Amino acid sequence: MELRHLRYFQAVAEEGSFTRAAERLHIAQPPLSRQIRQLEEELGVALLERSTRALRLTEAGRFLLEQSRLLTARLDEVVESTRRLGRRERRWFGIGFVxxxxxxxxxxxxxxxxxxxxxxxxxxxxxxxxxxxxxxxxxxxxxxxxxxxxxxxxxxxxxLLTEPLMAAVPLGHALAGQAGVTVERLAREPLVLYPARPRPNFSDHVLGLFRAAGHAPQVVQEANELQTAIGLVAAGLGVAVVPASVQRLQRQDVAHVRIEAESFVSxxxxxxxxxxxxxxxxxxxxxxxxxxx
Missing domain, CATH: 3.40.190.10 (Periplasmic binding protein-like II)
Structure with a gap:
């Protein structure tokens, strides 16, 4: 599939006519029809319901139109930003973060x-x-x-800084009202680990801290997102080890308990x-x- 296939398909879908779409694209109608057929053959689905009166989108066609509009709009933004950068009008500065x-x-x-x-x-x-x-x-x-x-x-x-780690536990958990929890006691709880991938990552850091303290917790669930892990804790699947700043989420169904070990930091x-x-x-x-x- 090439970008022009999507552009051609969008024009046909929006105009509801191969003739009007060809005029809009400044190409002849037969090549346009062939391009749409090629797109349908490559996808293995019909995108248009062809009749003598009008063209209608199939369910697959409606989905492709909606999603391809998002794709081409984003591509247009990238192209324009690239041009600005090339003309040295603006500079791009990218920030990655966990x-x-x-x-x-x-x-x-x-x-x-x-x-x-x-x-x-x-x-x-x-x-x-x-x-x-x-x-x-x-x-x-x-x-x-x-x-x-x-x-x-x-x-x-x-x-830049070293942040204490805390245990996130369900609000009704026996540990929820405690001022602190030992690593030994925490290791007996089922553990919700995040992120699941790609490895190595923060989850390996947490497991390494447990191993260094002589414990091997039972991992009952892995999640890719921090918010997902906290939601699983709230649902009672287990506990999670999180940075202290995560308390700013202020979830009413999760409590945070200090881990009584100087090594449990991030x-x-x-x-x-x-x-x-x-x-x-x-x-x-x-x-x-x-x-x-």
């Missing part, structure tokens, strides 16, 4: 950076730490916020390319250090 950092200083950092320079577009990408390193080296992002330490000769990494780490000397990056790093402090 979801749990959004409960700390990172949202305020993003807000300030988005208003710091009218010639810089700040883009955001949710991704775990390991994909951040690959995205940095590929130039897809310029700054990453994660929680796992990896060594890479092309990437500079700084620990760093917030900023990553960037070692060869990136841009002034905007320096500004972002200084602001991140200020807000983290």
């Amino acid at each position: 979801p749990s950092t959004l409960y700390g200083f990172v949202p305020e950092l993003i807000r300030r950076l988005r208003g710091a320079d009218p010639l810089v577009d700040v883009g955001l990408s949710e991704m775990t730490t390991l994909p951040q390193l690959e995205a940095l080296k590929a130039g897809r992002i310029d700054l990453g916020f994660g929680r796992i330490l990896f060594d890479d000769p092309a990437v500079e990494r700084r620990v 760093p917030v780490i900023v990553s960037y390319r070692k060869d990136d000397t841009s002034p905007f990056l320096r500004q972002a790093l200084l602001l991140a250090q200020e807000l983290a402090a």
Whole structure:
């Protein structure tokens, strides 16, 4: 499938006529009909109900029209941004982040950076730490916020802060009213782990902390998203180990209990390319250090 197939299909669907669509696209009608047939053959479904009176979209055709409009609209935005960057009218600055950092200083950092320079577009990408390193080296992002330490000769990494970890438990749980919980006691609880993939990630960090303390908790469920993990805790499937800042969610069906172990902490780490000397990056790093402090 090529992009022109989608453009041609959209024109036919919107005009309700091959003739009018061909005029709009400035091509002859027979080649347009062939392109739509090729698209249907490649997808293996009929997109149009052809009759002598009018063209109608099939259910599959309506779905493709709706989804392809979103796709081509996003592509148009990317093309226009690329042109602006190529003309040096604006610069793109990409930030990658793990979801749990959004409960700390990172949202305020993003807000300030988005208003710091009218010639810089700040883009955001949710991704775990390991994909951040690959995205940095590929130039897809310029700054990453994660929680796992990896060594890479092309990437500079700084620990901005170290955050205590807490146990998230259902509100009616026996631990919910406790001021703290030992690792030994916590390890006896069924554990909801996140994120499930890609590995290694924060879940491996949590399991490593348990192993270092001499315990192996029973993992009963893995979730890809932090919010999903907290929802599963609220549903009574088990407990989860989360950064202390997650308490800002203020869920009424989950309690957070301090883990009585100095080792149960999680760093917030900023990553960037070692060869990136841009002034905007320096500004972002200084602001991140200020807000983290």
